[in-house]
Amino acid sequence: MNGTTKLRIAEFPTGDDLWRIDWFGEITFPNxxxxxxxxxxxxxxxxxxxxxxxxxxxxxxxxxxxRQCTISVGKLMLLRIGDIWKDQQPFEAPxxxxxxxxxxxxxxxxxxxxxxxxxxxxxxxLLPLTEHPGHRRNTHSYCLRVALPDGRGLVIPxxxxxRFYFGSSSELLNTLxxxxxxxxxxxxxxxxxxxxxxxxxxxxxxxxxxxxxDVGRIANSATAWRAAQLCHSSCIKxxxxxxxxxxxGIFPFEGETxxxxxxxxxxxSGEANKTFLVYQIHSCNHPFPFKxxxxxGGAVKAKKREPENASDKKGADSVTGRSTPPKExxxxxxDPSNDLKPAVRVVNAxxxxxxxxxxxxxxxxxxxxxTVGRPTSLQEPIQEEAAxxxxxxxRCRPISLIDAVDQVGAPPEWLSEAYRTLRALPGLDIELLxxxxxxxxxxxxxxxxxxxxxxxxxxxxxxxxxxxxxxxSAFRVLAGGRSTVLVVIEAPVFTSMAxxxxxxxxIELTEALSRAAVEYSKQRxxxxxxxxxxxxxxxxxxxxxxxxxxx
Numbered sequence: 001m002n003g004t005t006k007l008r009i010a011e012f013p014t015g016d017d018l019w020r021i022d023w024f025g026e027i028t029f030p031n032x033x034x035x036x037x038x039x040x041x042x043x044x045x046x047x048x049x050x051x052x053x054x055x056x057x058x059x060x061x062x063x064x065x066x067r068q069c070t071i072s073v074g075k076l077m078l079l080r081i082g083d084i085w086k087d088q089q090p091f092e093a094p095x096x097x098x099x100x101x102x103x104x105x106x107x108x109x110x111x112x113x114x115x116x117x118x119x120x121x122x123x124x125x126l127l128p129l130t131e132h133p134g135h136r137r138n139t140h141s142y143c144l145r146v147a148l149p150d151g152r153g154l155v156i157p158x159x160x161x162x163r164f165y166f167g168s169s170s171e172l173l174n175t176l177x178x179x180x181x182x183x184x185x186x187x188x189x190x191x192x193x194x195x196x197x198x199x200x201x202x203x204x205x206x207x208x209x210x211x212x213x214d215v216g217r218i219a220n221s222a223t224a225w226r227a228a229q230l231c232h233s234s235c236i237k238x239x240x241x242x243x244x245x246x247x248x249g250i251f252p253f254e255g256e257t258x259x260x261x262x263x264x265x266x267x268x269s270g271e272a273n274k275t276f277l278v279y280q281i282h283s284c285n286h287p288f289p290f291k292x293x294x295x296x297g298g299a300v301k302a303k304k305r306e307p308e309n310a311s312d313k314k315g316a317d318s319v320t321g322r323s324t325p326p327k328e329x330x331x332x333x334x335d336p337s338n339d340l341k342p343a344v345r346v347v348n349a350x351x352x353x354x355x356x357x358x359x360x361x362x363x364x365x366x367x368x369x370x371t372v373g374r375p376t377s378l379q380e381p382i383q384e385e386a387a388x389x390x391x392x393x394x395r396c397r398p399i400s401l402i403d404a405v406d407q408v409g410a411p412p413e414w415l416s417e418a419y420r421t422l423r424a425l426p427g428l429d430i431e432l433l434x435x436x437x438x439x440x441x442x443x444x445x446x447x448x449x450x451x452x453x454x455x456x457x458x459x460x461x462x463x464x465x466x467x468x469x470x471x472x473s474a475f476r477v478l479a480g481g482r483s484t485v486l487v488v489i490e491a492p493v494f495t496s497m498a499x500x501x502x503x504x505x506x507i508e509l510t511e512a513l514s515r516a517a518v519e520y521s522k523q524r525x526x527x528x529x530x531x532x533x534x535x536x537x538x539x540x541x542x543x544x545x546x547x548x549x550x551x
Contacts, residue, residue, distance in 0.1 A: 231247050327381070329399070364476075445469055
């Protein structure tokens with residue numbers, strides 16, 4: 001994963017002019033003549049003219065000067081209404097009006113689909129062109145209107161709803177707009193325990209693990225599944241009725257939420273009837289329908305084909321399967337190669353769903369042993385990349401765009417020495433079981449409470465004016481056909497425990513973490529003051545614990 005590569009959208013205008021994203025339009029479906037297997041969306045831009053404020057969603061340009069660019073749906077992750085682009089790259093995200101709508105009630109009684117050009121009984125329009133001209137060529141596109149308790153209204157473009165709630169990866173967005181969407185396109189299997197809120201999810205092959213929480217919501221909620229199906233089915237319905245393929249979007253839940261958005265208040269009919277037009281949703285705190293999500297599978301894979309001769313190797317990765325990430329990536333509108341190893345680009349660092357901060361969402365990954373002098377590829381980095389399904393022999397790398405709060409880099413400081421030691425121990429196969437969306441390494445430690453429901457304070461860490469749960473990393477260690485689970489706890493003094501493993505992941509990991517929480521709490525209560533563990537001692541501690549558990 002590499003977050004330093006600059007991303008350029010090849011379909012956007014080049015040069016020094018500033019272009020604002022005005023609106024999202026129709027969906028266009030795959031066209032093999034254009035080498036596209038992926039669905040696309042028409043994005044409408046207008047040039048920011050001299051003297052125009054970047055902060056005003058208003059334009060002096062004539063309608064025929066609004067530019068249409070056809071962009072693959074997976075790139076919606078990069079695009080937000082009102083953002084300014086220059087020379088195919090993001091230039092500025094103006095500070096539009098920010099609003100937090102608390103205890104907003106979402107349901108069929110309070111919200112409904114409307115067209116952007118809706119005319120009202122008083123002769124006006126829902127979105128007056130004098131105040132917001134950006135949708136002028138897409139008056140039949142859909143928005144969701146939500147009634148506010150005080151009589152005012154909230155209007156959200158449907159594509160923004162889709163982008164926000166399903167924009168965790170380009171693969172998920174592309175999948176939702178494919179015909180005949182089924183649950184098999186999203187996940188292979190699902191296990192859910194209503195008593196504990198534990199969910200085990202096996203993702204489909206082309207769904208990136210970063211989308212596990214979004215897919216988990218779809219898998220466990222009829223409302224979310226309906227929202228996912230609506231992305232494509234509404235476009236087909238529009239075409240069948242003689243209209244345009246404008247997507248409809250709804251919230252993937254019903255109930256209360258706090259919604260943080262930016263956009264613009266429209267002053268139609270005075271203060272009491274004002275409407276807030278949302279350009280971008282920033283945060284939604286409605287709870288996900290699980291407490292713990294353990295996901296597996298979902299690796300993005302390219303079709304394997306060995307080069308027939310040496311000349312073919314110019315389009316394939318080196319023997320090491322590694323290549324230097326390009327300093328600049330040109331996101332092309334064509335099918336990427338079948339033969340190049342897919343890459344991942346982190347394109348956002350957003351905290352979309354605060355509810356997930358309190359929940360464990362994690363998968364697993366193999367840990368490579370320490371090596372010396374590993375060969376690296378001398379290939380020239382490939383700049384042409386595409387966020388679509390592989391289907392060509394061109395020198396264009398398939399990429400996955402993902403939304404990640406943090407890039408997964410080095411382990412946190414409290415884990416780093418244990419991680420280095422583990423990798424250096426000989427004869428072990430090691431798998432990280434707590435590869436999380438939060439930091440890539442750890443999940444919150446289960447909280448223990450007494451009979452009165454009071455949480456053991458030993459398991460909490462002060463965090464400003466409140467507290468947060470200690471985090472823990474868990475590893476499966478295999479040696480000689482036997483297995484153990486090693487738990488390392490975020491603590492002021494190095495703390496680890498090893499437990500015999502049954503290889504039944506959903507049982508062994510939760511039990512190991514719960515046992516570790518109880519054991520840590522007991523240790524701290526009995527020995528509140530502990531001496532610092534020196535780095536060279538960690539090797540001896542881990543070796544002894546693993547050996548004891550394996551035997």
